[in-house]
Amino acid sequence: MNDQPLVTKINSALGEILRRKPMVSIVCPCYNEEPMLPIYYEAMERIVFSQLAKYDFELILINDGSKDKTLSILRELAQKDERLKYISFSRNFGKEAAMYAGLKNAKGDYVCVMDCDLQDPPEMIATMLDRLDTEDCDCVATRRVTRKGEPKIRSAFARAFYRIINKISDTEFVDGARDFRMMRRCVVDAVLDLPEYHRFSKGIFMWVGFNTAWLEYENIERVAGETKWSFWKLTKYAIEGIVSFSTAPLQLATAVGSIVSALALIYMVIRVVIAMIWGNPVAGYPSLLAITLCLGGFILLALGIIGEYVARTYMQVKQRPIYIQKESNID
Ligand code: UDP
Numbered sequence: 001m002n003d004q005p006l007v008t009k010i011n012s013a014l015g016e017i018l019r020r021k022p023m024v025s026i027v028c029p030c031y032n033e034e035p036m037l038p039i040y041y042e043a044m045e046r047i048v049f050s051q052l053a054k055y056d057f058e059l060i061l062i063n064d065g066s067k068d069k070t071l072s073i074l075r076e077l078a079q080k081d082e083r084l085k086y087i088s089f090s091r092n093f094g095k096e097a098a099m100y101a102g103l104k105n106a107k108g109d110y111v112c113v114m115d116c117d118l119q120d121p122p123e124m125i126a127t128m129l130d131r132l133d134t135e136d137c138d139c140v141a142t143r144r145v146t147r148k149g150e151p152k153i154r155s156a157f158a159r160a161f162y163r164i165i166n167k168i169s170d171t172e173f174v175d176g177a178r179d180f181r182m183m184r185r186c187v188v189d190a191v192l193d194l195p196e197y198h199r200f201s202k203g204i205f206m207w208v209g210f211n212t213a214w215l216e217y218e219n220i221e222r223v224a225g226e227t228k229w230s231f232w233k234l235t236k237y238a239i240e241g242i243v244s245f246s247t248a249p250l251q252l253a254t255a256v257g258s259i260v261s262a263l264a265l266i267y268m269v270i271r272v273v274i275a276m277i278w279g280n281p282v283a284g285y286p287s288l289l290a291i292t293l294c295l296g297g298f299i300l301l302a303l304g305i306i307g308e309y310v311a312r313t314y315m316q317v318k319q320r321p322i323y324i325q326k327e328s329n330i331d
């Protein structure tokens with residue numbers, strides 16, 4: 001009879017667990033999204049929170065050092081709705097850092113990452129949760145099958161990026177994959193276990209593995225505000241992806257160096273033979289200059305590539321935090 005209270009306690013804890021609805025955390029990075037936030041919040045309330053009564057929700061919005069009124073809108077929304085949590089950074093740390101902060105603070109059994117410009121349709125959240133409930137998968141991810149409304153040059157470069165990275169990396173990259181996805185807790189914990197400073201989430205999500213189901217949809221244009229990605233920023237992001245998930249560029253110098261050395265050796269033998277038969281007329285200044293410039297260029301390129309890796313190693317070794325939080329309503 002001594003353990004009766006323990007049994008009661010276990011029973012009530014079990015009852016609590018059984019009564020508790022599964023919790024879904026929605027993580028959404030925001031940078032200068034003043035015009036978008038009220039529209040986004042209204043859409044989420046109408047399409048997700050009020051429709052999916054089976055779940056409890058928390059909406060984690062990360063203010064990534066916005067220069068407009070994003071933070072004050074977040075404060076106002078958080079006062080009206082206790083499901084709304086926000087984290088505000090001390091400056092702009094980038095979308096990757098914002099997603100990381102959101103995942104780290106998410107308490108849900110399921111965690112969804114999405115943008116707040118409604119390019120990631122909230123209607124799909126119900127389908128995602130449904131598939132997680134009914135299928136044997138740990139993550140439901142999305143990919144755009146069209147790039148309608150996007151500048152042609154941007155689409156062409158994006159395709160080239162996916163072709164290259166899939167050739168040189170062991171991790172599979174899906175063309176058109178968005179960051180918009182719903183994950184079970186186990187996937188989120190695995191993602192958070194990767195302590196890298198330079199985060200390339202599209203690769204990290206694939207690298208951690210687990211069963212992923214894919215939902216496809218047509219590209220939707222931003223509802224308000226403008227894209228934060230310039231062509232230069234996207235190029236840097238692509239380099240980030242390649243350097244984070246492949247060391248093949250480092251082998252380029254070895255490969256080209258070996259070929260050039262072999263050719264140089266053959267050429268030397270030919271020159272010696274020619275000199276022995278016909279003497280040594282001084283000629284070939286232009287070809288000498290071309291070869292020197294070409295090799296000089298290649299050596300600089302190889303050094304640059306090594307530099308990219310060294311720089312990342314350097315940043316990682318410094319162990320700076322991925323983001324700095326200035327304000328939040330999460331305890
Ligand atoms: N974003 C961010 N920090 C940045 C840039 C963007 O948090 O430095 C957020 C932005 O507010 C949006 C999402 O990341 O919610 C995607 O950005 P955007 O719509 O500009 O990108 P695109 O859809 O054009 O790729």
Ligand code: MG
Nearest residue numbers: 115117119222
């Ligand atoms: Mg967008």
